[in-house]
Amino acid sequence: MGALAHKPKLYEQVAERLEEAIAAGTLRAGDRLPSVRQLSLRERVSVSTVLQAYLHLESVGLIETRPQSGHYVRRRERPRLAEPQVSRPATSATPVTISGLVSRVYQAMRDPRIVQLGGAWPAPELLPTRRLYRELNALTREAGDVGVLYDAPPGCPELRQQLARRSLDWGGALAPEDFIITCGAAEAIHLCLLAVARTGDTIAIESPAYYGTLQAIESLGLKALEIPCSPRHGMELDALEAALERRRVAAVLVVPSFSNPVGSCMPEARRRRLVAMLEARGVPLIEDDLYGDLHFDAERPRTCKSFDTSGNVLLCGSFSKTLAPGFRVGYVAPGRFRERVELLKFSHTIATASLPPLAIARFLEEGGYDRHLRSLRRHLMSQVESMAGGVAEYFPEGTRVARPSGGSLLWVELPPKVDSLALHERAIEAGISIAPGPIFSARPDSYRNFIRLSCGQPWTPRVEAAVSTLGSLARSLA
Amino acid sequence: MGALAHKPKLYEQVAERLEEAIAAGTLRAGDRLPSVRQLSLRERVSVSTVLQAYLHLESVGLIETRPQSGHYVRRRERPRLAEPQVSRPATSATPVTISGLVSRVYQAMRDPRIVQLGGAWPAPELLPTRRLYRELNALTREAGDVGVLYDAPPGCPELRQQLARRSLDWGGALAPEDFIITCGAAEAIHLCLLAVARTGDTIAIESPAYYGTLQAIESLGLKALEIPCSPRHGMELDALEAALERRRVAAVLVVPSFSNPVGSCMPEARRRRLVAMLEARGVPLIEDDLYGDLHFDAERPRTCKSFDTSGNVLLCGSFSKTLAPGFRVGYVAPGRFRERVELLKFSHTIATASLPPLAIARFLEEGGYDRHLRSLRRHLMSQVESMAGGVAEYFPEGTRVARPSGGSLLWVELPPKVDSLALHERAIEAGISIAPGPIFSARPDSYRNFIRLSCGQPWTPRVEAAVSTLGSLARSLA
Numbered sequence: 001m002g003a004l005a006h007k008p009k010l011y012e013q014v015a016e017r018l019e020e021a022i023a024a025g026t027l028r029a030g031d032r033l034p035s036v037r038q039l040s041l042r043e044r045v046s047v048s049t050v051l052q053a054y055l056h057l058e059s060v061g062l063i064e065t066r067p068q069s070g071h072y073v074r075r076r077e078r079p080r081l082a083e084p085q086v087s088r089p090a091t092s093a094t095p096v097t098i099s100g101l102v103s104r105v106y107q108a109m110r111d112p113r114i115v116q117l118g119g120a121w122p123a124p125e126l127l128p129t130r131r132l133y134r135e136l137n138a139l140t141r142e143a144g145d146v147g148v149l150y151d152a153p154p155g156c157p158e159l160r161q162q163l164a165r166r167s168l169d170w171g172g173a174l175a176p177e178d179f180i181i182t183c184g185a186a187e188a189i190h191l192c193l194l195a196v197a198r199t200g201d202t203i204a205i206e207s208p209a210y211y212g213t214l215q216a217i218e219s220l221g222l223k224a225l226e227i228p229c230s231p232r233h234g235m236e237l238d239a240l241e242a243a244l245e246r247r248r249v250a251a252v253l254v255v256p257s258f259s260n261p262v263g264s265c266m267p268e269a270r271r272r273r274l275v276a277m278l279e280a281r282g283v284p285l286i287e288d289d290l291y292g293d294l295h296f297d298a299e300r301p302r303t304c305k306s307f308d309t310s311g312n313v314l315l316c317g318s319f320s321k322t323l324a325p326g327f328r329v330g331y332v333a334p335g336r337f338r339e340r341v342e343l344l345k346f347s348h349t350i351a352t353a354s355l356p357p358l359a360i361a362r363f364l365e366e367g368g369y370d371r372h373l374r375s376l377r378r379h380l381m382s383q384v385e386s387m388a389g390g391v392a393e394y395f396p397e398g399t400r401v402a403r404p405s406g407g408s409l410l411w412v413e414l415p416p417k418v419d420s421l422a423l424h425e426r427a428i429e430a431g432i433s434i435a436p437g438p439i440f441s442a443r444p445d446s447y448r449n450f451i452r453l454s455c456g457q458p459w460t461p462r463v464e465a466a467v468s469t470l471g472s473l474a475r476s477l478a
Numbered sequence: 479m480g481a482l483a484h485k486p487k488l489y490e491q492v493a494e495r496l497e498e499a500i501a502a503g504t505l506r507a508g509d510r511l512p513s514v515r516q517l518s519l520r521e522r523v524s525v526s527t528v529l530q531a532y533l534h535l536e537s538v539g540l541i542e543t544r545p546q547s548g549h550y551v552r553r554r555e556r557p558r559l560a561e562p563q564v565s566r567p568a569t570s571a572t573p574v575t576i577s578g579l580v581s582r583v584y585q586a587m588r589d590p591r592i593v594q595l596g597g598a599w600p601a602p603e604l605l606p607t608r609r610l611y612r613e614l615n616a617l618t619r620e621a622g623d624v625g626v627l628y629d630a631p632p633g634c635p636e637l638r639q640q641l642a643r644r645s646l647d648w649g650g651a652l653a654p655e656d657f658i659i660t661c662g663a664a665e666a667i668h669l670c671l672l673a674v675a676r677t678g679d680t681i682a683i684e685s686p687a688y689y690g691t692l693q694a695i696e697s698l699g700l701k702a703l704e705i706p707c708s709p710r711h712g713m714e715l716d717a718l719e720a721a722l723e724r725r726r727v728a729a730v731l732v733v734p735s736f737s738n739p740v741g742s743c744m745p746e747a748r749r750r751r752l753v754a755m756l757e758a759r760g761v762p763l764i765e766d767d768l769y770g771d772l773h774f775d776a777e778r779p780r781t782c783k784s785f786d787t788s789g790n791v792l793l794c795g796s797f798s799k800t801l802a803p804g805f806r807v808g809y810v811a812p813g814r815f816r817e818r819v820e821l822l823k824f825s826h827t828i829a830t831a832s833l834p835p836l837a838i839a840r841f842l843e844e845g846g847y848d849r850h851l852r853s854l855r856r857h858l859m860s861q862v863e864s865m866a867g868g869v870a871e872y873f874p875e876g877t878r879v880a881r882p883s884g885g886s887l888l889w890v891e892l893p894p895k896v897d898s899l900a901l902h903e904r905a906i907e908a909g910i911s912i913a914p915g916p917i918f919s920a921r922p923d924s925y926r927n928f929i930r931l932s933c934g935q936p937w938t939p940r941v942e943a944a945v946s947t948l949g950s951l952a953r954s955l956a
Binding site: 102103106119121124127129132133134136137140141145146147149150151152183184186187190194198199200215216218219220221320323324325326327328339342343344346347348349350351352353354355356 | 599
């Protein structure tokens with residue numbers, strides 16, 4: 001309501017206090033305000049003064065009246081930004097050399113003094129930590145020596161049983177024997193790459209792609225062939241098909257549901273086509289389904305694996321984005337590569353830590369995972385929406401932003417002049433971590449004007465202030 | 479005492495019952511027998527009948543009389559077998575292709591119905607499981623969200639602190655910053671190989687070598703150059719030096735303390751020479767110190783790392799052989815490769831499960847680890863001795879056996895005609911798992927007449943019976 005005159009009126013003083021509470025985050029979007037009568041008693045002012053204050057706040061767009069219900073803090077409506085366009089990566093395969101860059105970025109991501117908009121993990125307050133701890137404790141009482149002994153691959157039968165049960169939700173019925181438990185999806189992807197490719201081989205991936213996957217490709221001496229992607233529908237299959245015509249590709253690796261960093265979701269018809277195309281050519285498909293449970297729409301997307309009739313799809317997933325990153329529990333259903341992946345798992349880490357998968361299996365057995373997922377999805381959707389709103393409000397004109405239909409990430413295209421590596425450096429100085437675009441490509445000059453923002457944390461004033469600061473920094477670089 | 483006649487004498491009946499108790503393991507080597515008076519009361523026979531029974535058992539070598547002390551079940555003295563000779567592996571580097579074989583062997587190792595003389599892990603009754611579980615439970619009460627969050631590399635500061643403290647016992651003072659926590663030593667070795675070598679590179683290793691290491695070398699597309707080893711002193715350094723003259727080697731990987739499968743221990747002077755030789759040539763040394771804490775002599779061997787002045791040694795270790803295989807907690811002190819290994823750790827598995835390293839750190843902090851180790855070493859030493867005795871007693875003439883000075887493994891050389899793969903097949907049919915020699919070389923025709931026996935379990939009649947069966951099977955193959 002602007003600077004107050006010397007003698008603010010009574011209703012203005014009441015309105016100002018409410019406005020401050022909203023700005024500080026004490027009152028949040030969607031919160032109900034006190035009733036007129038309550039506030040008049042609390043503030044020791046007349047009912048008509050409160051009414052006047054509410055009218056004022058409504059007129060400046062901060063609150064809204066809902067009939068028969070009361071007054072509520074309004075969700076700020078911000079201009080909706082355009083989406084980034086289909087990516088146009090280089091058409092040749094590239095040895096990956098992003099490690100040095102990732103290292104610098106990653107150092108910042110784990111600094112606890114810094115506002116973390118860099119790392120793609122959910123805030124701990126969104127996770128069912130107490131229940132998982134209870135399961136762990138029960139296991140140490142009931143499970144005898146199991147926790148200290150090797151859980152030899154394929155690992156934890158109880159969890160594989162639960163995964164088989166849940167696979168019906170993914171659109172296809174897998175059996176417990178189809179799964180191998182891994183140290184998170186990262187290890188699962190690693191094992192799949194080792195199983196299907198030999199050094200020097202080319203892996204076709206989305207562009208942009210998760211930097212961890214690029215690093216895995218780099219560390220194994222493989223090459224990445226980046227395929228154009230639509231921010232809405234993921235990998236462009238015509239482009240993929242053309243690439244497969246042109247050169248030998250050892251495998252295709254996709255994140256069809258809410259890809260990292262873009263958040264795209266491949267429509268079902270395209271998934272069918274992708275599976276059929278690769279099956280016909282005998283090119284294995286590594287499906288990273290890490291974010292599949294985090295859909296914002298009512299229905300979970302079916303996995304590509306559910307269309308697989310020949311064992312050509314290696315499905316990878318984990319509980320790191322939904323239950324407990326620190327438990328390091330993932331899995332792979334490697335189809336026709338099962339035996340090889342199991343052996344690689346053994347030589348890689350021998351086994352997965354024994355108790356965490358068992359604790360998760362019990363959590364799943366006892367129910368409540370679906371309820372937890374519904375709540376988690378609601379939070380993430382609202383946080384993604386708030387972040388997109390913040391970007392629309394604070395970032396320079398010409399900024400584009402993806403519209404993910406799941407997950408917790410926001411892919412932002414800045415005006416062409418803004419160098420995201422410079423922005424990253426300045427953001428770190430300002431106490432904010434982000435993931436700059438170039439780490440998402442095997443060619444470090446790609447996506448120079450892109451950043452990925454994590455929406456894993458609740459949208460607090462601290463986060464909003466960080467987004468505002470980022471916006472100012474981007475403006476100064478534009 | 480042979481088959482009893484129609485009417486066994488009274489003292490023979492008494493002796494027989496004692497003999498049965500010894501055979502069943504109710505009375506064990508070193509156990510004290512009841513006093514003559516106690517037994518006469520219990521058996522309702524005269525003192526002279528008991529004395530006669532004891533004299534008989536003594537005469538057949540089953541018990542012994544200790545002056546002023548009583549009668550004891552005798553440790554059976556068995557002929558001491560000769561050691562195997564220095565290995566003579568092929569002198570060229572070999573692409574590794576043992577995975578199929580290992581897979582078959584490994585399937586048998588994890589079958590719970592089978593007597594496990596195959597896997598190299600300690601029996602659960604030798605581990606401080608309850609105390610580790612207590613630490614885990616305390617952490618879930620006290621450590622907040624730490625257990626569900628990523629423990630980003632280098633990982634668990636508390637455990638790195640304890641490792642630094644313990645490194646004084648290894649002969650060199652390392653700092654907490656020198657360590658990176660890993661999913662067991664297996665991952666540590668994997669990361670080191672990735673850090674120092676590129677595909678097609680050659681790694682010099684001991685011959686025979688741990689099959690997991692050979693698999694890691696295979697899966698990364700590296701070649702193994704097998705260096706001759708003495709069963710007593712490990713890798714032959716003259717042979718290594720000659721090999722380094724002949725060809726480019728990307729790294730040398732050794733298990734200087736109680737190598738797997740042989741159990742050799744490299745003397746300190748050789749360790750110094752090895753470190754200096756490789757430093758002078760700029761060839762990194764990967765030191766697998768997995769078994770270093772399991773020395774039978776009074777002193778722990780110094781690590782090669784303790785002689786490293788240039789960061790050329792990458793030290794790997796774990797708590798899998800001493801505390802809890804199923805916790806999957808290992809570490810690496812990668813010297814000058816620290817930054818690269820840390821980055822690889824991130825791309826490999828992102829992080830190690832958060833709670834297990836913390837629980838181990840607390841266990842170490844609170845003391846009692848050294849007491850536990852003393853007890854564990856005593857058990858393993860006695861089990862190795864019993865196993866060696868069993869082999870001497872039951873195996874065919876011409877068998878040789880290594881004399882490990884630490885660890886829990888026994889490397890057995892059978893007469894040349896005995897094919898250990900055939901022995902393995904027959905042993906599985908008889909409900910016994912062993913590790914046949916060929917899996918310990920990149921050339922599957924090596925060590926055809928060798929087997930590795932695990933002495934991780936207490937020496938029970940069940941184990942002794944299995945060793946006896948193995949002996950018969952070996953005889954039938956000889």
